[in-house]
Amino acid sequence: MLKVASLFSQILSQVSRVDFQKMVIKHGAERHSKGFRSWTQFVSMLFCHLARADSLREICHGLQSCNGKLVHLGVNRNPNKSTLSYANEHRPSELFRDMFWILMDKFRSSGRLGDPCPRKFRFKNKLLLFDSTTITLCLSLFPWAEFRRQKGGIKLHVLLDSNDYMPSFVHITEAKMHDSKATQLLSLPAGSIIALDRAYIDFDLFRKWNEEKIFFVTRMKKNASYVVTERRSVPKNSPVLKDEIIRLSGIGTWEKYPLPLRRVVVWDDKNKTEIVLLTNRLRFGSTTISSIYKERWQIEVFFKTLKQNLKVKTFIGVSENDLRIQIWTALIALLVIKWLHHRSKVGWSFSNMAVMVRLNLFTYRDLDEWLNEPYATPPLIPEPEQLRLALR
Numbered sequence: 001m002l003k004v005a006s007l008f009s010q011i012l013s014q015v016s017r018v019d020f021q022k023m024v025i026k027h028g029a030e031r032h033s034k035g036f037r038s039w040t041q042f043v044s045m046l047f048c049h050l051a052r053a054d055s056l057r058e059i060c061h062g063l064q065s066c067n068g069k070l071v072h073l074g075v076n077r078n079p080n081k082s083t084l085s086y087a088n089e090h091r092p093s094e095l096f097r098d099m100f101w102i103l104m105d106k107f108r109s110s111g112r113l114g115d116p117c118p119r120k121f122r123f124k125n126k127l128l129l130f131d132s133t134t135i136t137l138c139l140s141l142f143p144w145a146e147f148r149r150q151k152g153g154i155k156l157h158v159l160l161d162s163n164d165y166m167p168s169f170v171h172i173t174e175a176k177m178h179d180s181k182a183t184q185l186l187s188l189p190a191g192s193i194i195a196l197d198r199a200y201i202d203f204d205l206f207r208k209w210n211e212e213k214i215f216f217v218t219r220m221k222k223n224a225s226y227v228v229t230e231r232r233s234v235p236k237n238s239p240v241l242k243d244e245i246i247r248l249s250g251i252g253t254w255e256k257y258p259l260p261l262r263r264v265v266v267w268d269d270k271n272k273t274e275i276v277l278l279t280n281r282l283r284f285g286s287t288t289i290s291s292i293y294k295e296r297w298q299i300e301v302f303f304k305t306l307k308q309n310l311k312v313k314t315f316i317g318v319s320e321n322d323l324r325i326q327i328w329t330a331l332i333a334l335l336v337i338k339w340l341h342h343r344s345k346v347g348w349s350f351s352n353m354a355v356m357v358r359l360n361l362f363t364y365r366d367l368d369e370w371l372n373e374p375y376a377t378p379p380l381i382p383e384p385e386q387l388r389l390a391l392r
């Protein structure tokens with residue numbers, strides 16, 4: 001007799017229903033509901049991402065066509081298109097935002113995300129990577145997200161932890177908001193190192209970080225004025241061309257940041273150009289500074305993974321709340337696939353794992369067995385034996 005539920009049900013079991021209900025009560029998500037529960041909405045949106053459903057119709061029909069009833073998913077009735085659409089438009093997106101951070105803390109504290117690669121750096125400082133990505137929207141469908149003359153959009157600002165390449169901070173804004181404003185919302189631990197692009201240069205903020213013992217590595221703007229106070233030797237046979245201690249001399253900039261900075265020039269052999277780095281970390285080797293900024297590329301990989309494997313480029317609703325719910329549930333789905341990818345011993349890439357989960361959501365096998373032997377023959381569900389009628 002088969003004693004396991006579907007893989008989708010076993011994945012959902014990682015989400016604490018107690019914690020979820022606490023968030024429902026906290027945000028008053030079901031204050032005026034008439035039977036359609038927030039858990040059903042959550043299951044539907046998670047199915048949207050894991051199954052890559054393109055519309056409300058595909059979500060509802062996909063759930064209704066699964067083997068057996070939906071009760072094994074904790075759903076009391078089949079979702080309806082109009083009901084799901086209304087819930088996404090009116091129920092607070094903060095419910096799913098808080099659930100994402102609850103799950104993230106749960107998975108990190110239990111070591112379920114693992115260490116994606118051996119430690120690359122000798123220092124013990126926490127390394128954080130910060131950047132944003134723009135999600136383009138059709139202005140005629142999303143007039144509230146006006147970005148350019150004929151284009152709409154939103155920005156996703158993410159602070160990535162290099163230990164597991166998962167977010168420690170996420171903020172969703174309109175695309176026209178300048179990137180530097182998002183850095184004002186960051187709360188960084190003392191001793192940490194943050195790598196960010198030159199679009200985030202704000203010398204008032206950099207001075208504040210320096211006072212809080214927070215180190216930054218960024219690119220220097222081409223028009224920056226400075227005075228060299230010290231020249232250091234550079235390692236042989238390395239891409240580092242210059243290693244200098246400087247002070248800013250531009251009008252207004254030296255008043256904002258009167259402290260010494262380090263200027264490291266690195267040769268990018270791939271693009272045949274020089275990269276000029278700026279940091280307040282004066283003691284690290286110049287090659288280490290170069291490697292820290294090179295690590296920033298991992299946040300670009302994160303955005304690429306999110307957009308290619310989950311539904312964040314096309315949306316099933318047009319309101320701002322719709323988009324926020326879809327993005328937060330996409331991040332939850334990303335966290336789930338990351339957890340499955342870490343547990344699997346098959347050696348799939350993240351993209352292959354996302355595809356295999358999509359194809360096997362309603363396969364009835366033990367999750368651990370499927371992760372280690374995904375191509376094994378699934379057990380058959382035996383039909384009940386019919387009793388024989390004995391006539392005398």
